[in-house]
Amino acid sequence: MRKAITAIVIIAAAVTGYVISYPVFNNGEKLGGGKQIAGEQDPKQTQNGPFVAVIYDNDPNARPQFGLSEASIVFETVAEGGITRMLAFFDKHQKITKIGPVRSARPYFVDWARGFGSALAHSGGSREALAQISSLGNAFHDINEFFNEHTFRRDTRRTAPHNLFTSSDLLQSFASGKAWPLEMQISPWAVSDEKAGENVQTTATSIRVDFSYPQFVASYQYDVTNKNYIRSLGGRPDKDAINGQQITAKNVVILYTTSSVIDPKLLTVDLITSGSGRAMVFTNGKVMQARWQKSGSAGELKIVDADGSSVVIGHGPTWIEVIDQNAAASWK
Numbered sequence: 001m002r003k004a005i006t007a008i009v010i011i012a013a014a015v016t017g018y019v020i021s022y023p024v025f026n027n028g029e030k031l032g033g034g035k036q037i038a039g040e041q042d043p044k045q046t047q048n049g050p051f052v053a054v055i056y057d058n059d060p061n062a063r064p065q066f067g068l069s070e071a072s073i074v075f076e077t078v079a080e081g082g083i084t085r086m087l088a089f090f091d092k093h094q095k096i097t098k099i100g101p102v103r104s105a106r107p108y109f110v111d112w113a114r115g116f117g118s119a120l121a122h123s124g125g126s127r128e129a130l131a132q133i134s135s136l137g138n139a140f141h142d143i144n145e146f147f148n149e150h151t152f153r154r155d156t157r158r159t160a161p162h163n164l165f166t167s168s169d170l171l172q173s174f175a176s177g178k179a180w181p182l183e184m185q186i187s188p189w190a191v192s193d194e195k196a197g198e199n200v201q202t203t204a205t206s207i208r209v210d211f212s213y214p215q216f217v218a219s220y221q222y223d224v225t226n227k228n229y230i231r232s233l234g235g236r237p238d239k240d241a242i243n244g245q246q247i248t249a250k251n252v253v254i255l256y257t258t259s260s261v262i263d264p265k266l267l268t269v270d271l272i273t274s275g276s277g278r279a280m281v282f283t284n285g286k287v288m289q290a291r292w293q294k295s296g297s298a299g300e301l302k303i304v305d306a307d308g309s310s311v312v313i314g315h316g317p318t319w320i321e322v323i324d325q326n327a328a329a330s331w332k
Helices: 107-113 127-139 168-177
Strands: 051-055 073-080 085-092 119-124 142-144 153-155 208-210 218-223 228-233 251-256 259-263 268-271 275-283 286-294 300-304 318-323 328-332
Touching: 051 107, 051 168, 073 107, 073 268, 085 107, 085 300, 107 119, 119 168, 142 168, 208 251, 218 318, 251 259, 268 328, 275 328, 318 328
Parallel strands: 051 119, 073 318, 119 142, 251 318
Antiparallel strands: 051 085, 073 085, 208 218, 208 328, 218 228, 251 275, 259 268, 275 286, 286 300
């Protein structure tokens, strides 16, 4: 059953004596001065975990977002009141001039970032997420805009809170200043363009993920020529504001889990991220049943078949749609 749409106002705590002074993103300026590389991927990317994950705003006022077409992995799931957010992973080889809008953390985003050994870039967070990050101390590489405002920029052409951005150069500079590794040797998934979907008979060329309301419906149409999935959001082509191109995915994965409301006033939720659950994997126009596995908050997320072997996916961007008991997914 769908809940009635609720207007939510989240007020950030004001810290006495602490004033955030943001550099701004002006017309024609590039954040961090990097050169945008559209579609370019390092051949070693599949052997190395991404170095940073960024929490993306997905409110309609935040669209179109910047940089999502260059992410190697994107999680999309509900945040509160039916509104969805994304967690996008990037590696050190990419030079993306503008990433965002950036929003606040939730516990499950922390769990997924930990599973890839990645730093997490965000702007504040729920009480539960911030408490979790604080408890991890130096074991977790945190880039919270509240305390590192110069790693982010405000775009004066957009309204707050949908106007906070960063870039590859800014994130890499911050990580280097902390002496954090920019490349992690984590490879929980099997990747092969030739073997992805091999011996799978069931086809699926259209995918629909209904999280809550029409403006948050994610859908994909398989492109036989280019062997990828063309993404739409809210019934419209989902385009990257950097290059104007419609976002595509090589693989789409649906993870089934359950959620619980942890703050009835703000309607914030938590998702079960540890243990195992049902999954559906779409690659090369085929669909197969699988299971996701994750051994605790820091455990790697694995996608396995009935025999416990890693499901083979294609080389390229993977979008992971995480749905709870209130959402629905269909394909044909």
